[in-house]
Amino acid sequence: MLCWAPMQDDTTIHPSQCWECNTYCGSLVTMRDGAIVKIAPNPDHPNSRGAFCVKGIRAVREWTDNDSRLTHPLRRTGPRGGGKWERISWDAALDEVADRMAAVRGAHGPLALAGAVSGAAFSRGTIMALLMRSLGSPNWLINQDLCGGCQALSEKITGIAMKNGEDIDHARCAMLVGRNPQAADPAQWMALKRLKQRGGRIVTIDPMGGPAADLADLWLRPYPGSDAALALAIAHLLIRDDRYDSEFTARWCHGFERYAARAAEFPPDVAARLTGVDEADIAAAADLYADGPSVFVPGHGIDAFSAGVQTFRAFDCLVAISGNLDRRGGNRLARRPKGMRTYLDLLHDPKFRLPLDIEKQTIGARQFPLWAGPEGWQTACHNPSVIDAILTGDPYPVRAMYISGVNIAVTYPNSARTIEALQSLDFLVVASQTMTPTAGYADIVLPKTTTLEEEEVQLQPGAPCVSYTRALVAPRGEARCDLDIALGLRDALAKRRALSEDFLPWPTMRAFNEYLLGDSGISIAELAKTGFAVFPYTLGDFEARGFATATGKVELYSERLAALGLDPLPGYTPPRAAREPQAVMDAFPLVLLTGIREKTYHHSRFRDQPWARKVSPDPTLQIHPDTAAAHNIADAQWVAVRTPGMANSCRLRAVVSDRAPPGVVATGMGWWDPDAASADKGALDININGALSYAGPWDPVSGSPDAHGLRCRIEPLHPTA
The missing domain is CATH 2.40.40.20 (Barwin-like endoglucanases)
Structure with missing residues (x-):
């Protein structure tokens, strides 16, 4: 497919990608006279294969075009939350933001500045982190403690990065845990229906009924939050009956004997008592999963709670011992083209890091070192501790924030306390597409582009492919993308000598995206032709490189958790x-x-x-x-x-x-x-x-x-x- 397909009346079709969520579905966008007239799924995209949802087809387009769009910078003229604003120029907005942030920095130090964004699954997260670091602050907040963070930490600790690597199309059995792909992931949902059509089996583990339960051959309905006991019971049955992959486990798993002893604490009768699931159903689930290849399909239902990491570890370790890790029809490990960088690479690249003694002061790093600070997954803060710091000054004051593309007054728990914190700041600037509740408490609001107005390169490590979103329409009004806003703030703060470093060397998003592609051999021009580029990979190539842990193996027993005084084995905590x-x-x-x-x-x-x-x-x-x-x-x-x-x-x-x-x-x-x-x-x-x-x-x-x-x-x- 060409980068555009001519039609009558000067109509063109452009392959692109929706990145509203991290399923990254391929799209075909019909344009006429510079305007979007239709968004449709791309059947040729290797990840989504023609799947798409209404959010990508309609919501993103109307989000771009609707009357509620913010189209120019605004300054608050009344009390915070009062809804009184005046239009100002970008120069005036950047000057005021720089003046106020420089004043806070001068009075309290760089650590009194913090940023907030959804996370580094998208370019905006990395850009926010690098802007804050340029100001000398390691403090930036992400939403993944509430969505996906437990899964990511489990995979990092265990050494098996396999998010989005579910090879459903070659599986004999799929085990869904707390997942509703019919609403959350249309490509996954279509793949599951194909699995059923070819005679595959589905096990759904979820207290809630719905499409996933209706599609299942076996539906386990555990007590909410008790899923880890089920995973350990299934592991126990596989080990007891010698239905696990003993060769892989002996060579590539660290701590198997201790793990097996832990799993033995959860025979079906114990797991049944803890979860409310019948012993016979637990045994049936183990039988179906053992008859692989089998794929683990996790969802939000086992994330975002106080035992989330160990619950994910219980299932991740089950994937490993069962022989379904990086196997056709199992859970593929993440990959990338040789020479390509990811957003996380930039966060951990020494070229873009603050001194270690400063990063160790990231709020939350002392209590959660695998989440926050220099060792952290994204190095981001512990959010509720930042709210506390704003309101109490402990461990030090946080007095100014820049929030971009995230609505924390709504998405953070205890909204009243979050709003109280926003109102108590010396200064708050929010970049947003619309006037959200969070933007309503700002001193300055900056108009931000939507995903149809931005260029983005996304590595889809589980597909595996690299996908491309082209900037299809010009920014509405005076809206700017995250990088342009960050560069404007950087330059204004540099004039006030309020920078510690300059960690934003890219003048445009094109330069940023080309930096990510690096020496991969994939170009923007190539990506623009089809909206994606596939790259070769070999299943099981961990044989040559091992796993990303201290032992080089899948750590059923985590040496890092043990060193921190935490339970090194996957375990069950009562809900x-x-x-x-x-x-x-x-x-x-x-x-x-x-x-x-x-x-x-x-x-x-x-x-x-x-x-x-x-x-x-x-x-x-x-x-x-x-x-x-x-x-x-x-x-x-x-x-x-x-x-x-x-x-x-x-x-x-x-x-x-x-x-x-x-x-x-x-x-x-x-x-x-x-x-x-x-x-x-x-x-x-x-x-x-x-x-x-x-x-x-x-x-x-x-x-x-x-x-x-x-x-x-x-x-x-x-x-x-």
Whole structure:
């Protein structure tokens, strides 16, 4: 396919890629007279193979074109959150931001500055980190403690980077754990349906019913948060019955004997008692998984809680001992073209690092060294500790923030405390496409480009291929991309002698992307022709290089965790809902699951689009009929959800069905209302994070809070509420 295909009336089709989420689906974008008229899936893309979702087809386009777009810089003219703004020029905006940030830096030092972004899965995360480092601060916040971080830390510790490497198309069995690909990953969902059509088997492990459970040959419905016990029980059965890969394990796994002893603590009868799953079903799951090749397909349901890393470790180690690691039909290891750099490479490149003594002062590095600071996965902060630092000055003051493309007033738990922190800052600048609740508390708001206005190169290590997003339309109004904003701030701060280093040597996104491609032999021109480039790989090439651990092996027993005084073996921790004192259980008799995925929204994005609100008009709470009856709740009735220790509740509309098990209620996240009269735009009303705590207990490795699996109670509200 050419980079454009001529049609009648000067219409062209451009291959590109959607990077709204990290499934990175290939797209075909139809243009006419410089405008986008259609976005469709690209059937030739090696990863998505014609799969696409409504967010990529419609939401991103309307996000770019809708009337709520911010098109020029704004300065606050009234109190924070008051909604009073005046238009200013970019020069005035950059000067004011530089003046205020330089003043904070001069008064409190560089560490008093912090940035916040979604993370380094996209270019904006790396750019934010390098801007903060240029200012002399190691402090930047990412959202992965709430989405994907536990999985990433598990894979890093164990030595098996295999995210997005699920080879479903060649598997005999797929084991889905806490995953709803029908809403979260259309390419994965299509692959699972192909697996079924050719006679493959699917095991779904999820307390929630839904499409994944409906598709399954075997559905295990464990008590929320107890999944690790299931993984260890399955491992025990494979080891006991000599159905594991003894050759691979002997040669390439570190600590097998100790791991086997740990798994032996979870025979099916014990796991059944801990999880509520029948012994026979546990044995059946082990039989299906042992009849490989089998692929592990994880989801958000086992991420973002205080035992998330060890839960992922339990499944990751199962993949390794079963012989399904980097095997056709199993879980492929991540790869890249030789000579190509990744966003994480830039974060860890000595050329772009601050002195070690400064990076060790990253907020959270002392308590969570594998998450924050010089050894950290992305080197980013522990978010709730930054909120505490803003409000208390401990371990040191954080007085100014630059937030780009992330809506932390909504997406961080305990929204009221996050908003309190934002309001207490000496200075806050937010770059955003629309006026989100977070942007509403800023001193300066900068208009930011959307993914259709930006060029991006993405390595898809599990596909494996390199994908390309072209800047298809000019930025709306005066919107700028993250790199252009960062360069403008860098230059303005340099004039005020407020830089420690210059870690942003790229004058344009094209130069940045070419730097990533490096000596790979892949060019932007080549990528533009089809929207992607595939590269050769050989399964099992770890034979030549080993694994990325101190031992060079898959660490079933983690030497790094042992050195930190943490449990070096994958283990089971009772869910928080089961650990609460009896008085709390009595007062909060239900278990709350959050993060349920929706087709129309991506986290807090697209909430201001009329079509999306028409399809999904209200935040919902899924509740079993028996639970609803016990609490006098009718279908479609508004209810209040409360959790222990939180003054704020969340208002949701009940959906009564058997998708939720008795005693469990479930909801999504990211809700806010652009038309709400309140300053928080619904963040403290219809947003479940407003009713959740960001305090501990935290995962001892990732610092993740319990974002689901919490005790709660529900109360019916008046019909007019």
